[in-house]
Every structure is written in structure tokens, then in C-alpha cells.
Amino acid sequence: MPDSWPRPSVPSLPGSGSVPSLFDTTTGRLRPAAPEGDLARLYVCGITPYDATHIGHANTYLAFDTLQRVWLDAGLDVRYAQNITDVDDPLLERANATGVDWRALADSQVALFRADMAALRLLPPHDYVAVTEVVDEIAEAVGTLKDRGLAYAVPTADSAGDDLYFDIAAAERATTWLVGSTTQFDHGQLLTLSAEHGGDPDRAGKHDPLDPLLWRAERAGEPAWDSVVGRGRPGWHIECSVIALDRLGADFTVQGGGADLAFPHHDLSAGHAAALSGRPLAGLYSHAGLIAYQGEKMSKSLGNLVLVSQLREQGVPAAGIRLALLAHRYRDEWEWTEQGLDDALARLDAWRGIRENPAGLRALDVLTAVRERLADDLDTPGALSEIDRAAASGVDDPDLVRSLADALLGIDLR
Structure with a gap:
């Protein structure tokens, strides 16, 4: 597991505060962010390390740093897990475009992110997990879904193997989860968001346009690992399901992240987790708002980023x-x-x-x-x-x- 960053001291205060209420994306209303016992469990999706750390990143992690501080002040213990998506299409595309080895690019950006988080005095995760460290565990989970009839193969023209997709309809029959149930979006919005955020609704051979990729068979020039489901690499959503279930267990207190992760990432991660564990992924879904700059949403694709490291250098x-x-x-x-x-x-x-x-x-x-x-x-x-x-x-x-x-x-x- 990679190092996170040094933990800042948190002064003790007289008395104690209250467990906070948060806006729950699932219900569209405020709900207590309260654990069943004295341990609050939090998962916040980490960066894809190719352009860190912009103000939008900082805003998201600061939101859930504040949540942890309020929990601690209320006398709760906290267990916090965060992933690093250190192998994914955007990272590989940036590495190819810049002529940098994808591993070196990821390592450099993770180091920069850690330095920014330490400077901002954010409480570090107890479990800071890179996807490349848990490929075997993710592949085994994909194999379990396939064995249960909740995943299916889609042939590829540019690989010797098949891609594996999550069967949403089968998962809905087998669990209490329904696609889109962690959001307030209608089906048309789900299709639009899927196309905008890493999905492939028009992929031939899929049972449903929203069915997400679980395992990508090896392509020439791309990183790949041998596994129980063939040589390839994980899909996006399944990585967080597996890491969260392993580090926090099912039905943890809060799933957090930026608003752009509500669908498809958090919703489909919840579907994978329900199919694997038989229980909900999280009790409450909370999302930080997106920040604009110069009239446009701040995003890597637009390049209108305000970087924490640059502000600090200034x-x-x-x-x-x-x-x-x-x-x-x-x-x-x-x-x-x-x-x-x-x-x-x-x-x-x-x-x-x-x-x-x-x-x-x-x-x-x-x-x-x-x-x-x-x-x-x-x-x-x-x-x-x-x-x-x-x-x-x-x-x-x-x-x-x-x-x-x-x-x-x-x-x-x-």
C-alpha cells in the first residue's frame, strides 16, 4: 500500500459536538451521517493521477476532511479509505501524448497530490490503496460475478480475449439494488451521464447500454495482468467496490466524492458491491459541488485548472x-x-x-x-x-x- 501523508494534529476541545446531517444524494434530503456504533466508516474516491491537484480535487477532499473532524469532535472513531486509480484510460492517454511511462506519470502525480494534501492539512486515509496493488482481488471479484451469472463476455476485434461486462438486469433480479437508485436522475439522464463519464452505451454486444465494463481484455501496448478471468485490467467501478468492501466492509457510513461521480461511478460501484456482498455499499451518498473557473466547469479535459501546487509556489x-x-x-x-x-x-x-x-x-x-x-x-x-x-x-x-x-x-x- 502506498504511503498517504503525515497526519496533522487535531486539538482536543471541551465537551463534544453532534453527529452531522448531510445531504443524501439517494433521497434528496438531509439525513444524519450516523454509524450504527461508535465507528464511522468513510470511502472517498481518489484521483486518477495524471493532472493533480486542482482546486476541484481539493474542494472534494476538504469536504470529507471536515466531515471527519466533525465526527471526531462528536466522539466517534473514524476509518477512512481512499483508492488511487493508477491504471485507467485517461492516465494511459496522457502518458502516450506526453511520451512518459504511465507508471512514472502516476507516481509523480501521486507524490504531488500527497504533498498538496499535507500542505492543506487534510486528515489522511487509513487505507490508501492503488488499483495496481489489488488487481488479483478485483479479478477474483469479477470471476465471482461471472460465476453467479451477473457478468457476461463481449467479443473484441483487437484482443485475443473477451471483455467482461456487468449484467445490470441480472443484478437487479438478484439484489435489492436498482440502477440509478443512488441518484435522482431519470433513465435518459443516466444514458447521457454514462456516455460523458467513461461509459460506452453504444458498444455492440452489450445486453443493456448502461452495463459497465468489469474487465478489459489485453490490447496491444496497454498494461495487462494475468488473472483468473484472463489477461487484462480492471474496469473503473469494480475497483472501488472491491477496495471499499475489503477495507471497510459493506454498508459503511458514507460514500463521498465529487458530484460528477454520482452516476455512473458511485451508482454502479454500489451495484457491484450489492451483487458481491448481498448488502448495500453505503448508508449515505454525499457529493461535493463542482467548481468553475473563467466561466466553465473546471476540468482536466478543458484544461482550465487552478492547481494547488502552483498557488503554493506563488x-x-x-x-x-x-x-x-x-x-x-x-x-x-x-x-x-x-x-x-x-x-x-x-x-x-x-x-x-x-x-x-x-x-x-x-x-x-x-x-x-x-x-x-x-x-x-x-x-x-x-x-x-x-x-x-x-x-x-x-x-x-x-x-x-x-x-x-x-x-x-x-x-x-x-
Whole structure:
């Protein structure tokens, strides 16, 4: 397993907060993000390492870093797993286009991502798993699905083997999962999203246009592994199903990621997991909003990326980047601007200048207010406003406000 990154310290605070409610993509409403016991289990889909780390990435991982901090403050233990999709079509295409070995490209971008996450003081995953490390386990899972009649072969013209696809209709008959059931999208939207996000709805030989690839038979010039289902490499969705089930178990507390993963990735990962385990993948599905830049959604395909590493190289403090993101609720869509970053840096200066004032706000009241805001669907803009008030008026205990800013928002004011 690759190293994640160093874990920042999290100060202890007096009392305890509440388990938060989150917007659940499955139901379209707020629900408590509460585990059955004292262990909250979180899976957040990791990067495909060919162009890391842009502000959209940072926004997603910061959202679920905030969730972990609120859970910890509520007295829960947390188990967090994240994958690295270090073999996939976009990575191979970038490597070919730039003349770089795909393994070297992945390694360099993972190293950059880790450095950015450490600088931003995000809590690292307990299980940080590269797909290339668990190819055998994924292939065995594909073999299980095939043996159960939930996968089928599609012949290929450019390979000696067959591709293997997940049979959605068979899985729906065998489980309680239904395609699209973790989202609010209709069937037409599912088809559109499949075509836009790595699916191949027009592939000849498929039983259903939405059926996803489980195993890609070896093609010339592509990486491949020998396995129980033939020589090839994993499909996209099955990798997260297998890693999550192995590291967290079924029906874990929250499946998180960017809004662009709701379908097909999270929904079909849930279908694979249900077919393998007989249980739901997760209890709640939570998604961070997408960020625009210069009038367009920030994306690798458009190339309109604001990179954390470039901002850091320009001397922007990581705490300022973090505050610029926290100024927006995690699931909102918004546009990154220089003014927004300037406002965050001004806020950081004001917070660092917080003063003792016995006639000002009580720090314990500030803590209570921040906890209440964060328990309400991770309302970070509201939490920031509570600390703004403390910085403006002064407080009876500045050290407590500094500690709560660190523990709950990850902002080190030292």
C-alpha cells in the first residue's frame, strides 16, 4: 500500500459536538451521517493521477476532511479509505501524448497530490490503496460475478480475449439494488451521464447500454495482468467496490466524492458491491459541488485548472487556499476567483490577529455556535462567520478559538 501523508494534529476541545446531517444524494434530503456504533466508516474516491491537484480535487477532499473532524469532535472513531486509480484510460492517454511511462506519470502525480494534501492539512486515509496493488482481488471479484451469472463476455476485434461486462438486469433480479437508485436522475439522464463519464452505451454486444465494463481484455501496448478471468485490467467501478468492501466492509457510513461521480461511478460501484456482498455499499451518498473557473466547469479535459501546487509556489499560504474553499458550502457549485482568494487571505490575517477581550464574546459560545453550524450539513460559511465575529469583537479566551479553528476547520492560526 502506498504511503498517504503525515497526519496533522487535531486539538482536543471541551465537551463534544453532534453527529452531522448531510445531504443524501439517494433521497434528496438531509439525513444524519450516523454509524450504527461508535465507528464511522468513510470511502472517498481518489484521483486518477495524471493532472493533480486542482482546486476541484481539493474542494472534494476538504469536504470529507471536515466531515471527519466533525465526527471526531462528536466522539466517534473514524476509518477512512481512499483508492488511487493508477491504471485507467485517461492516465494511459496522457502518458502516450506526453511520451512518459504511465507508471512514472502516476507516481509523480501521486507524490504531488500527497504533498498538496499535507500542505492543506487534510486528515489522511487509513487505507490508501492503488488499483495496481489489488488487481488479483478485483479479478477474483469479477470471476465471482461471472460465476453467479451477473457478468457476461463481449467479443473484441483487437484482443485475443473477451471483455467482461456487468449484467445490470441480472443484478437487479438478484439484489435489492436498482440502477440509478443512488441518484435522482431519470433513465435518459443516466444514458447521457454514462456516455460523458467513461461509459460506452453504444458498444455492440452489450445486453443493456448502461452495463459497465468489469474487465478489459489485453490490447496491444496497454498494461495487462494475468488473472483468473484472463489477461487484462480492471474496469473503473469494480475497483472501488472491491477496495471499499475489503477495507471497510459493506454498508459503511458514507460514500463521498465529487458530484460528477454520482452516476455512473458511485451508482454502479454500489451495484457491484450489492451483487458481491448481498448488502448495500453505503448508508449515505454525499457529493461535493463542482467548481468553475473563467466561466466553465473546471476540468482536466478543458484544461482550465487552478492547481494547488502552483498557488503554493506563488507563495499563497495553504491556510488561505483552505479558507477560500471553506467559504462555500461543500455541495454548492461556484466559481473560483482571485477576489475570493484575496478575501480568504484577509480573513486569515484577521483570525490570526484575534485578541483577548473580557468584554467580548465568550469563546465557549463561539465553539457552540461553530459546532451547530457544522452539524447542519457542514455549513462551513456559517462556521467562518462565527469566527469572524469573534475576531472582530475579541474573546475571553483566544487560545480556545484558535484551537477550535484548527480542530474543526483545519486552520492553524499559530
